[in-house]
Amino acid sequence: MFNFSSNDDFFPRRCVWVHGPVIVGAGPSGLAVGACLKEQGIPFVVLEKANCIASLWQNRTYDRLKLHIPKKFCQLPMLPFPQDFPEYPTKKQFIDYLESYANRFDINPQFNEWVKSAKYDEACRLWRVKTVSTTGSTTSEVEYICQWLVVATGENAECVVPEIDGLKEFPGEVLHVSDYKSGEKFAGKQVLVVGCGNSGMEVSLDLCNHNAKPSIVVRNSIHVLPREFCGKSTFELAMMMMKWLPLWLVDKILLIQAWLMLGNTENYGLKRPSVGPMELKNDKGKTPVLDVGALQKIRSGDIKVVPGIKRFLKGMVELVNGEKLEIDSVVLATGYCSNVPYWLQETDFLSQNGFPKAPFPNGWKGKSGLYAAGFTKKGLSGTSTDAIKIAEDIGKVFAEDLKQKKQKVSCHRRCISQF
Numbered sequence: 024m025f026n027f028s029s030n031d032d033f034f035p036r037r038c039v040w041v042h043g044p045v046i047v048g049a050g051p052s053g054l055a056v057g058a059c060l061k062e063q064g065i066p067f068v069v070l071e072k073a074n075c076i077a078s079l080w081q082n083r084t085y086d087r088l089k090l091h092i093p094k095k096f097c098q099l100p101m102l103p104f105p106q107d108f109p110e111y112p113t114k115k116q117f118i119d120y121l122e123s124y125a126n127r128f129d130i131n132p133q134f135n136e137w138v139k140s141a142k143y144d145e146a147c148r149l150w151r152v153k154t155v156s157t158t159g160s161t162t163s164e165v166e167y168i169c170q171w172l173v174v175a176t177g178e179n180a181e182c183v184v185p186e187i188d189g190l191k192e193f194p195g196e197v198l199h200v201s202d203y204k205s206g207e208k209f210a211g212k213q214v215l216v217v218g219c220g221n222s223g224m225e226v227s228l229d230l231c232n233h234n235a236k237p238s239i240v241v242r243n244s245i246h247v248l249p250r251e252f253c254g255k256s257t258f259e260l261a262m263m264m265m266k267w268l269p270l271w272l273v274d275k276i277l278l279i280q281a282w283l284m285l286g287n288t289e290n291y292g293l294k295r296p297s298v299g300p301m302e303l304k305n306d307k308g309k310t311p312v313l314d315v316g317a318l319q320k321i322r323s324g325d326i327k328v329v330p331g332i333k334r335f336l337k338g339m340v341e342l343v344n345g346e347k348l349e350i351d352s353v354v355l356a357t358g359y360c361s362n363v364p365y366w367l368q369e370t371d372f373l374s375q376n377g378f379p380k381a382p383f384p385n386g387w388k389g390k391s392g393l394y395a396a397g398f399t400k401k402g403l404s405g406t407s408t409d410a411i412k413i414a415e416d417i418g419k420v421f422a423e424d425l426k427q428k429k430q431k432v433s434c435h436r437r438c439i440s441q442f
């Protein structure tokens with residue numbers, strides 16, 4: 024890595040040549056790509072805007088979070104989870120695992136470096152990646168120049184905050200689920216949880232467990248499946264069945280299991296989509312809710328299911344059915360989005376929503392040395408498959424380049440030695 028410095032601007036500007044790929048993001052995907060490159064002896068730089076690895080897991084998730092599919096589907100390449108970890112590791116265990124992963128493969132991201140733009144320079148056939156880095160109160164701009172760019176900023180980079188009439192003026196606390204830690208401070212409060220994905224369901228359960236009174240907004244249909252059936256993970260059963268059976272049949276079986284374990288969820292205001300749970304996950308990336316107890320609380324009336332929101336009023340919410348509820352606080356469990364369109368100046372590979380245009384399994388590779396890891400909507404197992412393919416692909420070109428460079432050097436030496 025060579026550094027060229029100049030002080031001709033308001034911010035000190037540095038230009039850094041990276042001999043190898045630049046990886047943007049030090050979450051599980053960035054770390055997995057880094058580890059696979061390390062195994063081949065390929066140098067790289069990881070740029071991370073936060074001050075730690077896996078910032079989503081460390082800073083933007085609630086305390087009671089656990090992996091909701093078995094650990095064997097969530098481990099990164101080349102390092103299994105420790106044997107004494109439970110089937111569904113806790114958030115702390117998962118973070119500890121990621122820390123040891125980074126140590127094991129000696130991955131040292133450059134923290135507090137926020138990638139603001141990346142562009143392929145046709146003239147020199149290299150990527151130009153601009154960052155703003157902060158150390159203490161000093162801010163500086165850096166430009167990285169490299170042959171390969173790996174986008175690993177995640178499907179959950181930004182919070183989706185809906186615009187709902189009256190929400191901005193709502194007098195109580197309004198927070199996105201990424202800022203929710205525990206229900207402790209909501210004890211005795213009426214809390215409106217907006218959104219019924221895995222986050223909304225789990226936070227509603229957590230609020231109940233802390234003696235708050237949650238109402239969950241379900242504006243659409245949703246698949247709720249038990250996390251386990253007869254002691255076996257529903258996810259694992261689905262994966263096994265999908266090897267042998269057509270998707271429609273797998274979905275039928277999952278829905279029968281769900282009915283046996285949970286009853287008819289429509290009785291509680293949870294309408295099921297017409298498309299089956301795995302088909303919906305495969306086609307639209309919509310994850311079914313893997314229930315860990317919220318449904319029981321819905322059944323008992325401790326969590327109230329309410330329809331879509333019309334508007335917020337002072338200390339109240341008005342629903343689309345005209346009902347008005349008094350509420351103290353609002354938790355927006357309304358999902359996440361990619362931030363890639365804000366910084367990557369490229370339109371062939373990625374679509375407007377910041378996800379690769381090509382459907383799985385082809386969304387990992389673009390043109391001119393561009394790659395994306397962790398955008399398959401297949402959770403951490405998608406991350407691992409991407410990482411292995413990306414490192415292998417870069418490895419081939421890297422080895423070829425190295426061979427050519429060596430040949431040039433030895434030819435040059437032979438020429439010199441003739442004199």
Ligand SMILES: Cc1cc2nc3c(=O)[nH]c(=O)nc-3n(C[C@H](O)[C@H](O)[C@H](O)COP(=O)(O)OP(=O)(O)OC[C@H]3O[C@@H](n4cnc5c(N)ncnc54)[C@H](O)[C@@H]3O)c2cc1C
Pocket residue numbers: 047048049050051052053070071072073076077078079080084088089090091092096097136137138139175176177178179180222362366396397398401402403404406
């Ligand atoms: C609450 C929650 C629970 C989940 N549970 C599971 C589960 O149990 N099993 C499963 O398989 N999947 C799960 N997922 C899916 C999730 O996507 C993965 O767990 C995983 O975190 C994805 O890793 P990633 O590295 O792709 O993205 P992230 O973990 O989001 O990491 C991306 C990193 O990029 C950094 N970054 C973003 N933009 C920039 C920029 N412009 N410049 C520099 N750095 C940047 C971020 O700070 C972040 O550290 C869960 C997701 C959520 C939100």
Ligand SMILES: NC(=O)C1=CN([C@@H]2O[C@H](COP(=O)(O)OP(=O)(O)OC[C@H]3O[C@@H](n4cnc5c(N)ncnc54)[C@H](OP(=O)(O)O)[C@@H]3O)[C@@H](O)[C@H]2O)C=CC1
Pocket residue numbers: 088089090091092185200217218219220221222223225240241242243244310331332356357358359
């Ligand atoms: N390991 C674990 O236990 C957990 C894993 N996760 C994972 O994290 C990822 C993100 O999950 P999550 O945070 O739940 O986000 P999701 O995108 O899965 O869910 C967002 C929900 O918000 C709803 N919504 C959005 N806007 C509105 C609105 N204006 N009014 C009412 N409802 C609205 C959506 O409904 P609609 O469908 O109508 O748009 C949807 O139900 C998923 O992959 C999930 O599986 C999350 C939590 C826990």
Ligand SMILES: O=C(O)C(=O)Cc1c[nH]c2ccccc12
Pocket residue numbers: 091092258304310311313400401402403
């Ligand atoms: O937790 C997530 O977001 C995941 O994407 C994990 C996951 C991948 N495929 C699934 C199918 C059903 C439920 C969860 C997942």
